[in-house]
Amino acid sequence: MAKRKSAENRKHEIVLAVLKQADKVGPDRLSATMIAREIGLSQPAIFRHFPGMKDLWLAVAAHIESVMKKKWDKALDPKKEPPEQLKKLVMTQLRFIQAVPAVPGILFSRELHAGNKGLRQAFFGIMGTLHSRITQIVREGQEIGHFTNNNSPEDSAFLIISFIQGLIVRWSISGKSFNLVEEGERLWGIQMKIFCEERGVS
Amino acid sequence: MAKRKSAENRKHEIVLAVLKQADKVGPDRLSATMIAREIGLSQPAIFRHFPGMKDLWLAVAAHIESVMKKKWDKALDPKKEPPEQLKKLVMTQLRFIQAVPAVPGILFSRELHAGNKGLRQAFFGIMGTLHSRITQIVREGQEIGHFTNNNSPEDSAFLIISFIQGLIVRWSISGKSFNLVEEGERLWGIQMKIFCEERGVS
DNA sequence: TAGATTAGTTATCACTAACTAACTTATTAG
DNA sequence: CTAATAAGTTAGTTAGTGATAACTAATCTA
Numbered sequence: 001m002a003k004r005k006s007a008e009n010r011k012h013e014i015v016l017a018v019l020k021q022a023d024k025v026g027p028d029r030l031s032a033t034m035i036a037r038e039i040g041l042s043q044p045a046i047f048r049h050f051p052g053m054k055d056l057w058l059a060v061a062a063h064i065e066s067v068m069k070k071k072w073d074k075a076l077d078p079k080k081e082p083p084e085q086l087k088k089l090v091m092t093q094l095r096f097i098q099a100v101p102a103v104p105g106i107l108f109s110r111e112l113h114a115g116n117k118g119l120r121q122a123f124f125g126i127m128g129t130l131h132s133r134i135t136q137i138v139r140e141g142q143e144i145g146h147f148t149n150n151n152s153p154e155d156s157a158f159l160i161i162s163f164i165q166g167l168i169v170r171w172s173i174s175g176k177s178f179n180l181v182e183e184g185e186r187l188w189g190i191q192m193k194i195f196c197e198e199r200g201v202s
Numbered sequence: 203m204a205k206r207k208s209a210e211n212r213k214h215e216i217v218l219a220v221l222k223q224a225d226k227v228g229p230d231r232l233s234a235t236m237i238a239r240e241i242g243l244s245q246p247a248i249f250r251h252f253p254g255m256k257d258l259w260l261a262v263a264a265h266i267e268s269v270m271k272k273k274w275d276k277a278l279d280p281k282k283e284p285p286e287q288l289k290k291l292v293m294t295q296l297r298f299i300q301a302v303p304a305v306p307g308i309l310f311s312r313e314l315h316a317g318n319k320g321l322r323q324a325f326f327g328i329m330g331t332l333h334s335r336i337t338q339i340v341r342e343g344q345e346i347g348h349f350t351n352n353n354s355p356e357d358s359a360f361l362i363i364s365f366i367q368g369l370i371v372r373w374s375i376s377g378k379s380f381n382l383v384e385e386g387e388r389l390w391g392i393q394m395k396i397f398c399e400e401r402g403v404s
Numbered sequence: 405t406a407g408a409t410t411a412g413t414t415a416t417c418a419c420t421a422a423c424t425a426a427c428t429t430a431t432t433a434g
Numbered sequence: 435c436t437a438a439t440a441a442g443t444t445a446g447t448t449a450g451t452g453a454t455a456a457c458t459a460a461t462c463t464a
Binding site: 052 | 450451452453454458459460461
C-alpha cells in the first residue's frame, strides 16, 4: 500500500505526473496506468481522485493556466518601458515552456482537439489572455511613441505570439536540441528590426 | 470482397485516407480499422500493404515531402524579385497546409515525437529544406540590395518560418476558424515592417 | 480509544489496439 | 486455358485501455 496523502495533495501530485509523463509519451498515449506507476499508486487510484480522464485533463489545464498567469503577473513591471516589458513577457513564456515541455503537445493533442471540448476552451482562453496582455503593452508603447508604426496592436500581438509559437514548433521538431530561451533572446533582437529597410515588397 | 487494385495504387489510396482521417480524429487516435473503413477494406488489408503502422507513417511523410517540394519548385520563379519570391513561397506553404490540414497535427503527434524516430527525422528534413530555400532567397535579396539589414540570411529564414508556423498554430487552435492564406497575406505585409521604428529595445 | 471517514487495494469488465495465420479468389503471365 | 501471383478475406491472438465493485486499512475526530 502506498503512503497516504490528502486528496488535495494527491490530486496535485497526479497533475504534475501527467505533465511529466505527457512530455515523454504524449498526451494521447498517456494512460491512467502510466500516471499511477509514476507516483507509485495502482491504476484505479487515479479514478478515485478524478471521475474520468476528461476531468483529469481539465485539472491539468487549470493548473497550467494558474501557473502561467502568475508568471505573467510577475514578469510585468509597469515601471519599465513597453519594449522591455514585451521582451520580458516573451522570455517568460519561453522559459515556462522549457520548464513544462508537455504544453505544446497538449495544445495539439486529440484529447484537446476532438475529445475534450472543455480542454480546448481552456487553452483557447489562455492564449486569448496572453494575446490581450501583449496587445495592451503594444498599445501603451504606441501611445507614448515607442512603436511609431500604425499597425493595430492586436495584429502586432498576433505576430509576437507567432514568433513564440513558431520558435516552439522548431524547438519541438528538433527534438528540443537547443536552448529555447537563448535562441529566443537571440532572434528577438533580430525580429525587432528585420527587413526594416526592405524595398519593393508586393 | 472489395474491388482489387494494384499494390501501388492501393498504397497511395491508403496514404490519402490517412491524411483525411488524421485531420478528423488526430494521428495518434487513427487506427488501422478507421483507415480500412474509409476506403472500404478490411482492417488486415492495411497490414498487407504496410508491415506496421510505423511504415505507414513513413510513407505518409514521404508523400508530404514529395508534394511540398513540387509546390516549392513551382512557386519559385527566378525572374521575379526576391521579396516577391519570398511572399509567394510563404503563401504556397500556407495554401498547402490549408489543403492538407492533417500536417500540423502530425508535426505534434506522439507518433512523431515519441514513437517513430524516422518520422521525426523526415519532417525535420522537410523543414530543413524549406529553411535553406528561404535562406537562399534572402541571401540573393541582400546581395542585390533588397534587404539592406545585415542579419544572417539563416536567422531571417528562421523568423519567416516562425511566422508561418505560428500562424498555423493559431489557426489550428482556433478550430481552423479563419482562412489561413488570407490571414497570412494580411499579416505578411505587417510582418515586413512591424516595429521598424521602435526605439529603446534592450 | 472507538468509530466514521476515506485513500488506497485487488479483481475484473467490456472494449479497442496492432498484428498474424490460414484461407479465398481476382488478375495476369506464359 | 492454366497456373502462378498477389490482393483480398475471416477469425483469431495478445496487450493495453478506461472504468467499476467490493474490500482493506490508515487517519481523523468525538
